[in-house]
Amino acid sequence: MTYFLQNLVNALQWGSFYALIALGYSMVYSILMLFNFAHGDIFMVGAYIGFGVASALVAFNSLGLVVLPGWLLLVLTILVSMLLTSFVGMLVERIGYRPLRDAPRASAAITGLMIGIILETGNLALLGAQRVRLPTMIQSVTYDLGGVFITNKKIMIVLVSLGLMLTLHQFVRRTKWGMAMRAMAYDYAVVPLMGVPLNKIAAMTFAIGSALAAAAGILYGVAYPVLDPYMGIVFGWKAFVAAILGGRGSIMGACLAGFLLGFIEIFVTMVFPSTLRDLIAYGIIMLILVFRPHGFFGEAYSARLRL
Amino acid sequence: MAIIKRITSSLAAWVAATPLLAWLLGALAAVLLEHGVGRPLADLLGLPKVPVLFGMVLALKSPGLILSAVAYGTIIYIVPIVLITRLGAGVLNQAAAGLLRLNLSASVVIHLCLLYAVLHLWSDISDYRVLTLKLTLIAVMLTLSLNVINGYMGEFSCSHPGFMALGAYVTSVFTVAFFVKDKLFGPPLLPPELGPYFFPVALVLGGLAAALGALLVAIPSFRTRGDYLAIISLAFMFIVKSAIENLEVVGGARGLRSQPDWANLPFVFLVTVLCVWVINNFVNSTMGKALNAVRDNEMAAEAMTVDTRRTKIVAFMFAGFWAGVAGGLFAHVLRYVNPATFGIQRLAEVLAMVYFGGLNSVYGSIVGAVSINLLGEALRPLELFKWIIIPLLLILVMIYRPTGLVSFKEFNVRRLVSPKTPPGGDR
Numbered sequence: 182m183t184y185f186l187q188n189l190v191n192a193l194q195w196g197s198f199y200a201l202i203a204l205g206y207s208m209v210y211s212i213l214m215l216f217n218f219a220h221g222d223i224f225m226v227g228a229y230i231g232f233g234v235a236s237a238l239v240a241f242n243s244l245g246l247v248v249l250p251g252w253l254l255l256v257l258t259i260l261v262s263m264l265l266t267s268f269v270g271m272l273v274e275r276i277g278y279r280p281l282r283d284a285p286r287a288s289a290a291i292t293g294l295m296i297g298i299i300l301e302t303g304n305l306a307l308l309g310a311q312r313v314r315l316p317t318m319i320q321s322v323t324y325d326l327g328g329v330f331i332t333n334k335k336i337m338i339v340l341v342s343l344g345l346m347l348t349l350h351q352f353v354r355r356t357k358w359g360m361a362m363r364a365m366a367y368d369y370a371v372v373p374l375m376g377v378p379l380n381k382i383a384a385m386t387f388a389i390g391s392a393l394a395a396a397a398g399i400l401y402g403v404a405y406p407v408l409d410p411y412m413g414i415v416f417g418w419k420a421f422v423a424a425i426l427g428g429r430g431s432i433m434g435a436c437l438a439g440f441l442l443g444f445i446e447i448f449v450t451m452v453f454p455s456t457l458r459d460l461i462a463y464g465i466i467m468l469i470l471v472f473r474p475h476g477f478f479g480e481a482y483s484a485r486l487r488l
Numbered sequence: 489m490a491i492i493k494r495i496t497s498s499l500a501a502w503v504a505a506t507p508l509l510a511w512l513l514g515a516l517a518a519v520l521l522e523h524g525v526g527r528p529l530a531d532l533l534g535l536p537k538v539p540v541l542f543g544m545v546l547a548l549k550s551p552g553l554i555l556s557a558v559a560y561g562t563i564i565y566i567v568p569i570v571l572i573t574r575l576g577a578g579v580l581n582q583a584a585a586g587l588l589r590l591n592l593s594a595s596v597v598i599h600l601c602l603l604y605a606v607l608h609l610w611s612d613i614s615d616y617r618v619l620t621l622k623l624t625l626i627a628v629m630l631t632l633s634l635n636v637i638n639g640y641m642g643e644f645s646c647s648h649p650g651f652m653a654l655g656a657y658v659t660s661v662f663t664v665a666f667f668v669k670d671k672l673f674g675p676p677l678l679p680p681e682l683g684p685y686f687f688p689v690a691l692v693l694g695g696l697a698a699a700l701g702a703l704l705v706a707i708p709s710f711r712t713r714g715d716y717l718a719i720i721s722l723a724f725m726f727i728v729k730s731a732i733e734n735l736e737v738v739g740g741a742r743g744l745r746s747q748p749d750w751a752n753l754p755f756v757f758l759v760t761v762l763c764v765w766v767i768n769n770f771v772n773s774t775m776g777k778a779l780n781a782v783r784d785n786e787m788a789a790e791a792m793t794v795d796t797r798r799t800k801i802v803a804f805m806f807a808g809f810w811a812g813v814a815g816g817l818f819a820h821v822l823r824y825v826n827p828a829t830f831g832i833q834r835l836a837e838v839l840a841m842v843y844f845g846g847l848n849s850v851y852g853s854i855v856g857a858v859s860i861n862l863l864g865e866a867l868r869p870l871e872l873f874k875w876i877i878i879p880l881l882l883i884l885v886m887i888y889r890p891t892g893l894v895s896f897k898e899f900n901v902r903r904l905v906s907p908k909t910p911p912g913g914d915r
Contacts (some may be wrong), residue, residue: 192853216715247526249790268498276883280887281886281887281890284890284891285847285890285891286644286849287638287644287843288843288886288890288891289886290644291839291840291882291886292882292883292886292887293845294836294839294840295879295880295882295883295886296879296883298875298879299875299876299879299880301875302872302873302876302879303876305872305877306872306873306876325517332774414832416833421719422719422722422723425715425716425718425719426543426719433517456730456733456734457500457730457734459727459730460726460727460730460734462723463594463723463730464723464727466719466723467708467720467723467724467727470708470716470719470720470723471708471711471712471714471720474708474711474712474716476716476718
């Protein structure tokens, strides 16, 4: 039982990375009906920007002018990196997606893939192939709850991701910009005629998605402090799968499917050897899609799919 | 400006008046010339060796030699081709017309023989050229077969590396187990001398295995379309890769080696020609037109008595079969495969070739596969930056020609081998 609970905690943490990244895919999809295939690499870029910001802040702190507590450093790192990465997202939209808005969807998918490769290679060219470590900002404290070990980092990661998801939900539901986004998702063709600026909304969607990916990148770096240029591939594709599994364009679905994917992966490794993880996880996903062809919350295939 | 216009128009007139036969003979003369005087000429121009890929690699490595490389290329390739196409166009047009009157297939076979002679002589200079050529031909097969699904049927399938892996492994296991003394499978079960005769059988088996695997993607495609099908095919690719990694019988993640060296250039060339021929006939058949109907509107196709389920199954299995054959050849060209070869990287490469060349077009697939492959080899000295230049190029192509360079163009063999008349002239 404790073993099960322990894995449950790990799965929550693992799933929150997937959920945060999947949100970016899903939001872009709901507005533009395109998947941003560079999103996994934006997650990687976000983690690296976080690495840069954190190193700078830690260096500044060690000068001794103002001594900031560790948690404040982390919060600052997350906020600044989210801001910076959102610019990367907007740039990707401007270069790779805006010129292709009326092109076949597959073409945009290819530009996304290629931008992803450019980001990876650019990172390799700038920083070299060796991995970097995110500086430690908060000390790990382990709590023992009747045999289940929970670290303060795990609690922080799950809480921060849930907080970000709730904030996003409130933003989409309650603000004028959120309303514009929902309107755009409802009808991509007519809503711009009503004076809603399509380009601004699209850029904003990319920015928000990228910011969430950056947060996921830093949280990942807090949990597993080794970053490498190809980390975006594994996470990106799996989160993409989660976004589809949740039903394309559904924010709630993306969160749930992200957590579900985390659970599947952790519990598969609990029972089977870890080399079988991908095999079984993807097998389950294939089965789910065969029996629920539109994911959990997706709508049925309709004329809205522009191909 | 007027001068440029005149030059381009005269170039266009020249190209329009030159039959394929002249180009092939020109290329043949060029490679013969390279065979004869390539070595001494390279020495004379101060080049360390004969430029392997038209001097591009050399020019990037040591920019001081660019002029010599250009001079070499001009003397060896451009001069003979220009001379023959310019002077021989009239005679060769008549020859092409005569061949065509004789028999279409005879004319095609003669053209293919010429093409093979050119490729053989060209690649004879170095082993590197042979390898590049073989891999390019295999890439043509892969790209064409993916184009059947992604271009002609309009689905976004990501499972091609999976089909390729199935073909590569089944073919390799067959050849290694039966004809090679190997650590994994022990002594050969059949005399190795028989091996080369069974190689086509092995390839067909690999192709059939891949086609069976394709069923796993084809059957869900009845209910699932678009993005969801993309995920199913992606999951299929990961499942195949992961399954092979866990199969210790075939070497697991370490891979499978010691495939016999049977995939020589003539064989790969023959299989590629067969593949192009069969796929071209397939996409021009009733079934091929049904693919387009399914792409453009599935419901309307169904109403027009197209059996959409059968169409999808046939398309997936057919494409899977050729991807499997290409995979089998790939394994025997490199003589080593491991599951990591068939991952996301390979998928990005194949997709890039399909979309660069052009959707719904046999020409496009050939153009895409050849140009991306040769570009990849030529930019090799740039190491990392190669992976910035090629994606940038592809993004530009996507922005200015979203369906690829030569999309939606029919591959007409008769027109290809027929004589060309200058514009304005009588036919």
